Amino acid sequence: MRKRRVVILGATGSIGVSARKVARDIPDRMEIVGMSAHSSEEKLREAGKEFPGAKLAMSSGPEGVDRLVELATMPEADLVLIAIVGTGGLKPALAAIEAGKDIAVASKEILVMAGEAVMGAAKRKGVKVLPVDSEHNAIFQCLEGRSSTEVRRLILTASGGPFRKWPVASLAGVTPEQALKHPTWNMGAKITVDSATLFNKGLEMIEARWLFDVEMARVEVIVHPQSIVHSMVEFIDSSVLAQLSVTDMCFPIQYAVTWPERVPNSLPPLDFAKLAKLEFEAARVNDFPALNLAREAGETGGTLPAVLNAANEVAVAAFLRKSCAFPAIWQTVEQVMRQHRSIAGAGLDAILAADSWARTRATELLF
Numbered sequence: 609m610r611k612r613r614v615v616i617l618g619a620t621g622s623i624g625v626s627a628r629k630v631a632r633d634i635p636d637r638m639e640i641v642g643m644s645a646h647s648s649e650e651k652l653r654e655a656g657k658e659f660p661g662a663k664l665a666m667s668s669g670p671e672g673v674d675r676l677v678e679l680a681t682m683p684e685a686d687l688v689l690i691a692i693v694g695t696g697g698l699k700p701a702l703a704a705i706e707a708g709k710d711i712a713v714a715s716k717e718i719l720v721m722a723g724e725a726v727m728g729a730a731k732r733k734g735v736k737v738l739p740v741d742s743e744h745n746a747i748f749q750c751l752e753g754r755s756s757t758e759v760r761r762l763i764l765t766a767s768g769g770p771f772r773k774w775p776v777a778s779l780a781g782v783t784p785e786q787a788l789k790h791p792t793w794n795m796g797a798k799i800t801v802d803s804a805t806l807f808n809k810g811l812e813m814i815e816a817r818w819l820f821d822v823e824m825a826r827v828e829v830i831v832h833p834q835s836i837v838h839s840m841v842e843f844i845d846s847s848v849l850a851q852l853s854v855t856d857m858c859f860p861i862q863y864a865v866t867w868p869e870r871v872p873n874s875l876p877p878l879d880f881a882k883l884a885k886l887e888f889e890a891a892r893v894n895d896f897p898a899l900n901l902a903r904e905a906g907e908t909g910g911t912l913p914a915v916l917n918a919a920n921e922v923a924v925a926a927f928l929r930k931s932c933a934f935p936a937i938w939q940t941v942e943q944v945m946r947q948h949r950s951i952a953g954a955g956l957d958a959i960l961a962a963d964s965w966a967r968t969r970a971t972e973l974l975f
Contacts, residue, residue: 611637612865614712615679617667617700618691619643620651622795623714623740626857627689628655630865633858633873638865642679646672646692667692673699680704687865689740690715693798694921695963698722702956705729712864714740716811721914722959723818738864739819743812745860746838746851747820754843756821763840763848764812765832766891767792769804772831776895782934784927792835792855801924805937806891810902814913817906824906829899831889836878854878897938901945910950911962918966919944926974936974944969 645652802808
């Protein structure tokens with residue numbers, strides 16, 4: 609039985625809070641040796657009292673990335689959980705890999721922006737990239753080390769968000785308050801809006817392409833309002849395996865920490881009699897264009913996924929400030945994508961330059 613020594617980058621956010629809960633639940637298997645926060649210094653201090661041996665760092669300020677890299681490469685750590693929203697986790701992730709650490713990825717931007725670079729570096733260094741998103745963790749469990757050549761489809765499930773039944777004509781009047789009322793998950797503001805537009809699922813499609821070494825054509829999305837089936841894998845013999853659990857991020861975090869083993873915990877089991885039914889329906893890709901835009905970015909590759917991600921971040925922030933309408937989020941992303949000439953096989957500098965350009969262009973279009 610092995611105890612993993614874990615660094616949590618983003619320890620005060622929703623994923624970080626869940627990870628700390630897991631550490632309390634399975635102390636014989638998980639020890640937190642480092643934690644970071646961006647601006648919640650008081651919350652980080654409180655977390656530090658709970659795990660007094662952990663090294664703490666704030667990632668705000670001009671030296672913030674250097675502090676994250678220092679945490680991510682701590683000699684005593686063997687797993688780095690990256691739970692930072694946005695692009696701030698990319699350099700620490702690559703630094704952790706170069707230092708021979710396994711990484712657990714909860715930050716979509718890392719693999720969306722630089723999936724080829726991250727997975728290539730992990731393969732070269734012989735380290736694991738463990739998915740923490742519930743959907744990717746579900747696929748990881750269903751595959752259990754099987755080759756991608758045996759896979760016909762990776763099927764990501766989506767709740768559909770709060771507007772899955774709304775007529776398209778009503779979407780222009782959506783308010784931030786309405787968009788932040790997710791039907792099944794309790795998450796941060798940005799990812800909750802992404803769930804409402806379906807950009808969250810689009811980003812997950814690109815992630816899955818890199819995590820599991822499949823083409824975008826083999827990644828699909830199905831709407832599943834109950835969020836109990838976290839994702840499925842259809843194999844070439846037409847068999848489908850699915851992973852089910854209650855909606856609690858502690859499940860995928862624990863599995864990433866204890867993999868390849870499973871251990872008992874205090875999390876609730878499923879009660880199938882109470883569930884009564886599980887529903888599935890096609891995603892409304894014409895009314896919510898995020899999925900098609902993400903598929904295009906993933907198929908094109910190069911710097912285009914970074915552009916999609918950056919433009920979306922700017923547009924979501926504008927929507928939350930009530931500076932633009934809800935449909936302007938995907939309209940802005942599409943405009944920025946159309947104006948970008950993707951660079952194939954881009955290195956980190958080109959990816960970050962594309963990210964910066966897209967942010968500037970999206971801002972110009974919105975304001």
